[in-house]
Amino acid sequence: MRFTLRSLDGETVERGVVDGRWTEAGGLAGESFGTDLYALPGLVDSHAHLATAELNFEPGVLGDAIDRARDALLAGVTLVLDKGWSDTTTMDVISTLDRSERPEIEAAARIIASHDGYYPDFGQEVTGEELDGAVQVEAESGAGWVKLIGDWPRRGVGPLANFTESELASAVARAEQHGAKVAIHTMAHEVPSAAVRAGVHSIEHGLFLTEDDLGLLGERSGMWVPTVLRSEMTLGQLGADSTGGKLFQEGLGNIKSLMPLAIEAGVHVLAGTDLVGAPADVAAEAIALSRYGLSNRQVVDAVSSAAFEATGRSSSFEIGREANAVFFSATPVDDLAVLEHPKAVLRLGRLR
Numbered sequence: 001m002r003f004t005l006r007s008l009d010g011e012t013v014e015r016g017v018v019d020g021r022w023t024e025a026g027g028l029a030g031e032s033f034g035t036d037l038y039a040l041p042g043l044v045d046s047h048a049h050l051a052t053a054e055l056n057f058e059p060g061v062l063g064d065a066i067d068r069a070r071d072a073l074l075a076g077v078t079l080v081l082d083k084g085w086s087d088t089t090t091m092d093v094i095s096t097l098d099r100s101e102r103p104e105i106e107a108a109a110r111i112i113a114s115h116d117g118y119y120p121d122f123g124q125e126v127t128g129e130e131l132d133g134a135v136q137v138e139a140e141s142g143a144g145w146v147k148l149i150g151d152w153p154r155r156g157v158g159p160l161a162n163f164t165e166s167e168l169a170s171a172v173a174r175a176e177q178h179g180a181k182v183a184i185h186t187m188a189h190e191v192p193s194a195a196v197r198a199g200v201h202s203i204e205h206g207l208f209l210t211e212d213d214l215g216l217l218g219e220r221s222g223m224w225v226p227t228v229l230r231s232e233m234t235l236g237q238l239g240a241d242s243t244g245g246k247l248f249q250e251g252l253g254n255i256k257s258l259m260p261l262a263i264e265a266g267v268h269v270l271a272g273t274d275l276v277g278a279p280a281d282v283a284a285e286a287i288a289l290s291r292y293g294l295s296n297r298q299v300v301d302a303v304s305s306a307a308f309e310a311t312g313r314s315s316s317f318e319i320g321r322e323a324n325a326v327f328f329s330a331t332p333v334d335d336l337a338v339l340e341h342p343k344a345v346l347r348l349g350r351l352r
């Protein structure tokens with residue numbers, strides 16, 4: 001079969017597919033699919049939790065997680081970065097569901113927090129001294145990621161750091177030794193700066209990143225997944241006049257002022273659902289990013305090429321690569337809404 005792949009800038013390449021991989025199109029007979037369409041290598045949910053459907057801190061249900069993974073693929077999502085849960089449901093999705101039926105999945109296994117530093121009895125609770133050991137266990141049982149809770153609100157005090165900067169630096173080194181990257185949940189002041197200095201690979205939420213942090217993170221092509229719909233939802237739940245609500249308002253304002261600077265600094269700004277919708281709904285988060293100062297082109301990058309590049313993948317349709325693509329009737333750069341309505345999805349060379 002032959003495919004016409006029209007990029008965002010309107011340039012087209014012709015490709016064939018053999019054994020699920022792109023080949024030269026030359027000599028392949030028949031009509032080409034996609035001549036009137038625009039193609040991306042897929043959408044990416046960079047902060048997913050396949051294990052569950054909402055922020056309920058319940059154990060994952062494998063059958064439902066499998067359905068979410070299938071649905072994500074049909075919505076054009078070809079890569080999911082799952083940022084862990086209290087259990088290893090996502091790892092079971094990876095081992096049970098054939099790759100052709102789901103997106104590629106990188107995942108943290110169980111989330112690591114300090115005692116009192118997250119939802120009670122959720123994931124792994126450790127002391128600073130135990131952190132390295134827990135990181136090794138989770139790096140070995142996960143699929144490429146370790147997830148830390150960097151800070152958490154304490155009653156009457158507000159959010160406090162769960163780990164010191166040197167503990168974080170040691171955790172990053174340990175994760176890297178075992179082939180994993182580190183993602184950190186942070187909604188507090190100062191913790192994102194410590195995490196960035198400690199070498200953490202991906203900042204989740206990052207309401208209080210600073211310009212200096214972005215410079216440092218950008219130098220090493222680090223990731224930031226601002227999850228603005230999640231923070232907006234939490235703000236709505238807390239109420240704008242509450243202490244917590246004010247913190248979220250301030251943080252979202254900070255995100256708005258920093259987002260364009262982040263891209264300029266070389267940070268990979270990414271779209272993540274974080275249980276505001278399933279991974280299949282990631283286009284909604286991407287579209288929300290346009291309210292925080294990203295251009296349409298930057299929005300499309302955030303939900304596609306930036307995530308492929310940040311995870312060491314190709315964001316083009318190179319010969320020999322696995323044949324994945326999502327097709328749209330118009331270029332999403334002109335109309336972001338088309339991201340929510342793909343015309344077709346190609347996974348390992350098979351049209352869906």
Ligand SMILES: [Zn+2]
Nearest residue numbers: 047049083274
């Ligand atoms: Zn999350």
